Amino acid sequence: THGLPRIVELFEARTPKGVAPIAEAAGVVSFREDAKGKKIVVTPDDGGEEVAYPIIRRQKLLVEEGQRVEVGQKMVVGAIDPKQVLRILGPRATQVHLVNEIQEVYRSQGVGIHDKHIEVIVRQMLKRITVLEAGDSELLPGELVERGRFETENRRVVSTGGKAASGRPELMGITKASLATESWLSAASFQETTRVLTDAALSEKSDPLLGLKENVIIGKLIPAGTGLARYRNIRVEPTEEAKAAVYAAYDEYDFTPFESQGSGEAVRLDEFEVPR
Structure with a gap:
């Protein structure tokens, strides 16, 4: 991606220029x-407060007055800044936007x-959530957690009649997302190895080996x-119908014509003359 600055900009979730x-x-x-300077002002239909957007004078407009x-x-x-898409339209629209923008660059090449x-x-870039209110969960306000852990904790809290936590989805660049993973083995194999290993040792972290990368590293x-664990001890046995179908497929051949050829007597090799 070194020759495609726009691709780097999108994958690192940077705010574009202009x-x-x-x-x-x-x-x-x-x-x-x-x-x-000049501003575009949008007056909401619901009578809400006007929203002003500063623009550069030389920027080409796509809208008209009224x-x-x-x-x-x-x-x-x-x-478009993908962070603004996430804030205004949500995670799904952000995923579609990123895929379309990246494909547009590659297709142009x-x-x-x-x-x-x-x-x-893109899924990894939008995998984390910042906790806003902890509710009755074990999460902490301001904590950055993976979406799976956030949803699992909320399901547990709701099932016990508690108040679920609320959070804000975050868009992270691929470098930051890789280093923010909960697996220290995976993070250490990417960048800043010394810092990641030092932090893991000081925090007495243990890796649950839930992802692909950390299992590849240790050879599992x-x-x-x-x-997957649920598939490792499975034995596949054919049904009785399958066995019957397999054995019924063999035809019975009559080998009598082959048995009637020749005298049936053995011939010593040293007595057998090969024609020259």
């Missing part, structure tokens, strides 16, 4: 200009990549497909 604002609410567009815009609509030419490969990476079966 970012294009998107509408936070559905409403009507108007323009205002003062000493600080035009109605929808939530998430881009209003000037330029790159004549490279065809299936969406599933990019989706695997990966927890996927037939490597």
